[in-house]
Amino acid sequence: MTENPTIADTGARILAAVRTVVVGMDDTVEIALATILAGGHVLFEDVPGLGKTLAARSLASALGLDFRRLQCTPDMLPGDVTGSYVYAPDSGDFVFRPGPIFTGLLLADEINRTTPKTQSAMLEAMAERQVTVEGNSFPLPAPFHVIATSNPIEYEGTYALPEAQLDRFMVRLSVGYPEAAGETQILLNRMARQQEATHVAAVIDDARLVEVQQAVEAIHVHPDIARYCVDVAAATRHAQNVAVGASPRGSLGLLLLGRALAALDGREYVRPDDIKRIAVPVLAHRLTLTPQAWAQGVSAEQIVANVVGQVPVPPTVGAPV
Numbered sequence: 001m002t003e004n005p006t007i008a009d010t011g012a013r014i015l016a017a018v019r020t021v022v023v024g025m026d027d028t029v030e031i032a033l034a035t036i037l038a039g040g041h042v043l044f045e046d047v048p049g050l051g052k053t054l055a056a057r058s059l060a061s062a063l064g065l066d067f068r069r070l071q072c073t074p075d076m077l078p079g080d081v082t083g084s085y086v087y088a089p090d091s092g093d094f095v096f097r098p099g100p101i102f103t104g105l106l107l108a109d110e111i112n113r114t115t116p117k118t119q120s121a122m123l124e125a126m127a128e129r130q131v132t133v134e135g136n137s138f139p140l141p142a143p144f145h146v147i148a149t150s151n152p153i154e155y156e157g158t159y160a161l162p163e164a165q166l167d168r169f170m171v172r173l174s175v176g177y178p179e180a181a182g183e184t185q186i187l188l189n190r191m192a193r194q195q196e197a198t199h200v201a202a203v204i205d206d207a208r209l210v211e212v213q214q215a216v217e218a219i220h221v222h223p224d225i226a227r228y229c230v231d232v233a234a235a236t237r238h239a240q241n242v243a244v245g246a247s248p249r250g251s252l253g254l255l256l257l258g259r260a261l262a263a264l265d266g267r268e269y270v271r272p273d274d275i276k277r278i279a280v281p282v283l284a285h286r287l288t289l290t291p292q293a294w295a296q297g298v299s300a301e302q303i304v305a306n307v308v309g310q311v312p313v314p315p316t317v318g319a320p321v
Contacts, residue, residue: 001166002245003006006215006291007212007215007216007264007266008263008264008266010204010208010212011030011033011204011263011264012264014033014059014062014063014203015029015030015033016198017058017068017200017201017203017296018033018055018058018059018062018200018272019116020200021054021058021189021198021199022051022054022058022201023051023178023182023183023185023186024178024182024183024185024186025051025055025175028055028173028174028175029055029059030051030169030261030264030310031171031257031278031281032055032056032059032147032173033264034257034260034261034264035171035185035211035257035260035304036059036063036143036145036186036209037172037209037213037216037260037261037263038170038213038216038256038257039145039213039256039265040145040169040170040171040253040256040257040261041126041145041146041147041148041169041170041308042056042145042146042147042148042169042171042173043111043147043148043149043150043166043169043171043172043173043175044056044147044148044149044150044172044174044175045065045149045150045151045152045173045174046151046176047152047154047176048087048151048178048245049153049178050175051080051175051186052149052175052199053069053107053109053149055147055175056071056105056147057069057106057107057200058106058150058198058200058237058252059105059147060105060107060147061201061202062181062200062201062202062203062204063104063105063202063203063204063206064202064203064204064206064208064209065103065104065105065143065206065209065296066103066104066105066141066146066206067103067104067107068100068101068103068105068106068107068174069100069107069109070100070101070106070107070108070109071109071110071111072108072110072111072112072113072118072287073113073114073116073161074113074114074115075119075134076114076115076119077117078117078118078120078121079099079100079133080099080100080118081100081101081121081122081132082099082101082121082125082131082133083096083097083098083099083100083101083102083131083138084096084097084133085097085134086134087191090188090274093280096133096136096138098138099131099262101121101122101125101140102138102141103144104107104141104143104144104145104206105144105145105146105285106120106144106145106146106147107147107148108146108147108148109148109149109198110149110150110151110239111148111149111150111161112150112158112159112161113151113158113159114159115159116162119159119165120162120165122146122165122168123164123165123168124170125140125146126146126168128180129142129144129286130287135230141206142210143206143213145208146169147167150246155297155320156193158297162168163244163286163288166285166286167247168283170253170256170257171253171257171278171281171282172284172285173279174214174280175229179312184290191214191226195233203283209292212263215263216259216260216263218257218267218268218293219260219263219267219268219269219270220269220270221255221258221259221269221270222269222270222314223316224314225255225258225270225271225272225275226255226312227314227315228272228275228313228314229251229252229255229258229275230251231311231312232251232279232284232308232311233245233246233250233251233254233285234245234251235246235307235308235310235311236250236286236287236304238306239288239292239306239307241292241293241296241298241302241303242287242288242290242293242303243288243289243290244288245287246283246286246287247286249281249286250282250286253282253283254275254278254279254282254283255270257278257282258270258272258274258275258278260283261274261278262274272313272314276308276313278303279304279307279308279316280301280304280305283287283300283304284299284300284301284303284304285300287300287303287304289303
């Protein structure tokens with residue numbers, strides 16, 4: 001077996017740095033890191049106060065990325081995200097002033113609090129790494145990633161993300177409440193710091209991140225694994241209580257994220273277990289359920305989990321020969 005310790009060691013150092021301030025979110029943070037290594041965007045959806053913003057900020061710091069935080073509100077305009085043309089008195093011309101989206105990692109906090117018009121301003125940036133303002137296109141820096149947070153329990157003053165916007169996120173992650181020991185450690189860490197602010201030192205820089213992302217592209221994917229990704233995504237299209245299943249972008253997300261997880265594990269090939277592990281966060285938010293599903297209390301996560309249990313797993317796949 002050919003090992004790839006460079007990516008694995010780099011990932012372990014990044015995760016260790018994040019764990020110095022983020023407690024009880026090891027699996028969630030690892031999948032979020034793998035998503036960025038795979039070139040994707042992350043949506044954290046959970047109740048307030050569970051450390052979603054802290055995790056995003058800590059991950060950005062450890063990756064050495066320029067970081068901008070956008071607090072989404074109902075009165076926010078698209079220009080507040082992308083930037084706009086402003087009058088320059090010295091030259092008498094209108095010049096483009098870049099918005100907060102021109103950064104390495106954008107944290108869109110409470111993205112469902114802003115209007116669909118402003119949400120859509122991020123669509124082009126997330127898909128094509130550029131923004132268009134008044135007919136002129138401006139490329140975004142590389143790497144560029146979005147980590148968004150969403151509050152699923154509050155509906156007053158919120159705007160549900162449209163399917164096209166959700167589909168741009170490679171994963172949707174739920175943090176969940178910490179265990180008693182983890183929550184106790186959060187309190188002890190706060191007392192030890194003697195201040196609210198936290199700090200995570202940079203482990204790599206943006207140039208090194210691009211190198212790691214390129215190395216992830218070299219991870220081997222057996223044709224049987226690619227077909228398994230397709231079979232899992234296709235099974236959601238025919239599952240009971242599903243009106244619209246996962247698109248090919250969902251099966252591609254399984255493959256891309258599976259490669260990144262394999263790299264973090266020190267492997268140069270993807271295993272079926274990698275795909276099983278990420279099926280729910282990659283596919284669940286891409287499903288549109290029938291009204292009967294909502295009435296019966298069936299969740300998209302349950303449907304994807306059932307699909308994974310039913311789709312035949314390919315034979316054990318090893319390293320490339």
